[in-house]
Amino acid sequence: MDKSTETFDAHLNRYELQERIGSGGMAVVYKAFDKQLKRTVAIKILHEHLAADESFRERFEREAQFIASLNHPNIMQIFDFTSREIGDSSMFCMMMPYLPGTTLADELKAAEKKNTRLSQDRISKIGRDLTSALDYAHSHGMIHRDVKPANVLFDDRGRAILTDFGIARLAQGSTLTAEGLIVGTPAYMSPEQATGEDLDGRSDMYSLAVILFEMIAGRLPYPSDGSASVLVKHLNDPVPLISEFLESRNPELDLFFRKALAKSAVDRFQTADDMRQAFEDAYCDDTAIASPVSTSDHHTPATVMFANPSITPKDNEQHTTATRIVQTLSTTIVQPVKKNPIGILALAIAAIALLLVARFTQQPAAVLPEEGTPTTAVVENDNSSMTGSLYFETDFGNGDDSGMWELADSSGVEHEIDGNSLVLRNMQDRIASTTLFATDYTYSDVDISLTGQLVADSHPPSAYGIVFRYVDSGNYYVFAVDGQGRYGLWRRAVVDGSAQWIQLHVGNDWIIDSHVNAIGESNALRVVTIGEEIRGYVNGNLLITAHDDALGEGNIGIYTGSTSAANTIVVVSDYAVGPVVPEDEETKANSMTLEN
Secondary structure (H helix, E strand, O other): OOOHHHHHHHHHHHHHEHHHHEOOOOEEEEEEEOOOOOOEEEEEEEEHHHOOOOOOHHHHHHHHHHHHHOOOOOOOOOOOOEEEOOEEEEEEEEEEOOOOOEEEEHHHHHHHHHOOOOOOHHHHHHHHHHHHEEEEEEEOOOOOOOOHHHHEEEOOOOOOEEHHHHHHHHHHOHHOOOOEEEEEEEHHHOOOOOOOOOHHHHHHHHHHHHHHHHHOOOOOOOOOOOOOOOOHHHHHOOOOOHHHHHOOHHHHHHHHHHHHHOOOHHHOOOOOHHHHHHHHHHHOOOOOOOOOOOOOOOOOOOOOOOOEEEEEOOOOOOOOOOOOOOOOOOOOOEOOOOOOOOOOOOOOOOOOOOOOOOOOOEEEEOOOOOOOOOOOHHHHHOOOOOOOOOOEEEEOOOOOOHOOOOOOOOOEEEEEEOOOEEEEEEOOOOOOOEEEEEOOEEEEOOOOOOOEEEOOOOOOOOOOEEEEEEEEOEEEEEEEEEEOOEEEEEEEEOOOEEEEEEOOOOOOOOOEEEOOOOOOOEEEEEEEOOOOEEEEEOOOOEEEEEOOOOOOOOOEEEEEEEEOOOOOOEEEEEEEEEEEHHHHHHHHHHHHHOOO
């Protein structure tokens, strides 16, 4: 027994310290024997620096009583707590059950050394245990603040036990953090914790999502070198696709992590129980990982031929390996990252000479679109003095009388002007529908944008997007996204007398991408066509550049696609079309805007 242990022993009365079994940034843990109850316990002794302020004793006792009141099988129980004076310093201790097993951090390290991962059953059980613990704690007003693998122990029944509740909150209130420092483990910190904001249970759930990602992928979503620099990644980097680290793609799991690791707490799961249910639905069934991604229920027919277009991969695409070293970090006290408020800059648009009044005519399809005879009233713009401005734009509001819109409802596709948006309801089974805009006018080189979302009640594989160079029901292009965070670019073409979808992107029928928001979230789509070049953007990110010269010009519009669930509801809030601005002019305009 070392000297420090003897010193502690003399002041702990009924507890006999046996050996030190762990240490971290805020406490040291000893294995001890309770001489009164004749049992082995663990004693956590907080570091002296946490008690530097006079109010710590009161806060410690209050926090310890609160933690001791928690009674849940997946939360470490507190048997007792005490404080002692040792010379000029104070000793604060918590007594708890002794669990001789490993931590989750130990298991992850062991799996990494063997180049394996935890089993799906094991991950599922750990996920259920930890979400249950957080749901209980949050319902009782307790936030953990430092959820990480090193704070997950296992009892003799294999249950995951979350420990160190309240410790981070004690440290957060110490004099060390009075100057705006924050307590936690950078690799697992939520964005709001990284910036020093007030926290609630959704921050804990973000940290748990990082752990779930790490267990499944064999690496952290944002690899860390042990420094606080990883906080910038949590704040700014897109959520990586978990499918990139699986033997086969799992779009549902990609969607789960997109929501669980959202930058804003309001975009995440709002309760731990909601998170548990979503995780079980996406991961915990027998086929979640083993089965390949299926598109059999999707509205897009199987690809029967390729146009062999020239494809330029998106510039920002990252390819990562499936195996990365997993680092378990100690709790640290760091300076919060200061937010750099970057406003959403918009180019000044010259006044539009005349307001466009357009009537929509929908081109229905019952497997294949049928020819129609659309009628549209359009007021043409005088563009002679409006370089770089839009040909037209609409937010479906502006005080326009809804009677000015011809909203044809047929083939199960309904249209409705609802406030400042156009609502499209595609209620037919596996219907690809085009709603054309201003069919009296055709466009060749053009810049089209659409802002919309798939309503949460829709079937997730449903899709919506931009129709361009529409010649007839068998000849047009579509750039679309679906509710599972995927995108694609196709040309509709008649082949041997039958209309087919010709895929213009490389890979699966649909491409998963972290820049594409999922069902219930808005996406800003943009298509730029210059000759045979087609560029597709989502939320400001260039995802694909393809070359195809089959169709030179045509109408433009909106695409919706239903699945066998026959439940597709799309809300379009903005639609605009303008001339193509050369890249050098666009860059110059952006630069001038930034300077102003």
